[in-house]
Amino acid sequence: MTHQAQPVPTVTPTPAFGGAASSQDPMRNFGFAVAAYVVLWCVLMGFVMLSARRQRRLDERLDELERALAKRDGGS
Amino acid sequence: MDKPRSHTLPVALAAVSLALIAATLYWTFFRAPFEAVMGAAQKIFYFHVPAAYAMYLSATVCLVGSAAYLVSPRDGADAVARAGADCAVAFGCVVLTTGPIWAKPIWGVYWTWEPRLLTSLLSVLIYVAYVVLRSFAGDGEAERKFAAALGVLGAANLPIIHLSVRKWGGNHPRVISSGGGGLQHPDMKVALGLGFFAFTLLAITLIAARTRLYLASSRVARLEEEAMTRGLLDDEALR
Numbered sequence: 001m002t003h004q005a006q007p008v009p010t011v012t013p014t015p016a017f018g019g020a021a022s023s024q025d026p027m028r029n030f031g032f033a034v035a036a037y038v039v040l041w042c043v044l045m046g047f048v049m050l051s052a053r054r055q056r057r058l059d060e061r062l063d064e065l066e067r068a069l070a071k072r073d074g075g076s
Numbered sequence: 077m078d079k080p081r082s083h084t085l086p087v088a089l090a091a092v093s094l095a096l097i098a099a100t101l102y103w104t105f106f107r108a109p110f111e112a113v114m115g116a117a118q119k120i121f122y123f124h125v126p127a128a129y130a131m132y133l134s135a136t137v138c139l140v141g142s143a144a145y146l147v148s149p150r151d152g153a154d155a156v157a158r159a160g161a162d163c164a165v166a167f168g169c170v171v172l173t174t175g176p177i178w179a180k181p182i183w184g185v186y187w188t189w190e191p192r193l194l195t196s197l198l199s200v201l202i203y204v205a206y207v208v209l210r211s212f213a214g215d216g217e218a219e220r221k222f223a224a225a226l227g228v229l230g231a232a233n234l235p236i237i238h239l240s241v242r243k244w245g246g247n248h249p250r251v252i253s254s255g256g257g258g259l260q261h262p263d264m265k266v267a268l269g270l271g272f273f274a275f276t277l278l279a280i281t282l283i284a285a286r287t288r289l290y291l292a293s294s295r296v297a298r299l300e301e302e303a304m305t306r307g308l309l310d311d312e313a314l315r
Contacts, residue, residue: 027110029117029181036120036177040127040170044278047166051285058292065299068308
């Protein structure tokens, strides 16, 4: 029984991204570009806002605890 | 005991990141020409590729933090590893959503089970697992070490993503890597370069911010323990 080698997958080289003029409408697929940017900014801004909110709460809690401990140290 | 909490550097990093992102947006939409074959959908490339690179960068930070934690368990290393994993998930989500949005008009489908997409999805799922583990499994030594091991092992997938198209073929374009056609117009190159700078700085900013957050969280935990020991947590105002 012979084992045949797997064929090496061929990859069609990606042609260069060219900015040449085309007979097609350049604004085609613009809705997809807008959708992608909306998603990008929603994900990143959501991440930033959640981080900022959590940081603010931690800073407040830290202040609270440090004040209480300092007060106890000062009073003892 | 009071640690001054300076906001100058994070704010400065954020401001420069935003400026670079604005510059990238300007160059992408007002200077780089529309691509001849793909039209406006090709503009997604100028953020999709830098976001993928930012995901690799964040995952590498997670790897370094995790390895450092396994060698010498410290809050700092753990915070860096967690921050890297969080950002890897965020940028990974950007890649896995902008990619299919590009693919729909170009390939006709949002998703195919081809090597690059599959290995990218696997990587993001690994870091989602890391984040879920750290968020819900408690913050003990064992959990931290398990997560650190996951952070180290998960990084093994990164070169696989990068080499997947070369090794296994597939439809995913290779534009700027070897075998790709490249960018013909100079403004396209500038837009992509700006995108890389912007996302590098954005990744650094977000990783720094999340690291600071986790360090603060560790400090809160320590102070709460100290407060509990001293009976301060019996005070209503502190609970």
